[in-house]
Amino acid sequence: QVQLVQSGAEVKKPGASVKVSCKASGYTFTSYGISWVRQAPGQGLEWMGWISTSNGNKYYAHNLQGRVTMTTDTSTSTAYMELRSLRSDDAAVYYCARAYGDVWGQGTTVTVSS
């Protein structure tokens, strides 16, 4: 079946980096882009950016530019999201989603704590 499986929970110190993976299966990876969305505790959904899995084009939310990098590895059908210089307000559940949101990963909890 079509699914996105994300990497496990992470605990990071302020200033560190985190890299979350999102492995696709059940469909042709390069036929659909991948979006990343995060949700801070008790808050709404925040769209972080999008990457084309066919040509690598990407678009990042303005508030994350300079700290976020989205990449893909088509050989393993995996998308990655790296966030650097972590702050306490980056603590959230991070989701990957296929294309326009018809398939979502299970979410990865990122805790930022000294």
Place this chain on the structure above:
Amino acid sequence: DIQMTQSPSSLSAFVGDRVTITCQASQDINNYVNWFQQKPGKAPKLLISDASNLDTGVPSRFSGSGSGTDFSFSISSLQPEDIATYYCQHYNNLPRTFGQGTKVEIK
């Protein structure tokens, strides 16, 4: 960037009631709107795309309408399993911003 203004932020209704949520875009987005349902601790689930197209397997009590800048989402007969937070999102261009969410509860 296009802003999506969603209201109300929360609502409480009886089982069987009709509930409606609205979303207003800051500029014309054609019909490029998704509606998602999110239950606590779970990933969002796509209910409606293109403003009014029900995703596969979504009960027919859910519906969406609108085009341009004004959109609405309705549950014709609220059920206990519909307790969740609902979000609109546009995909007219990038960034694909979400509305603030509407928490739906049972009276």
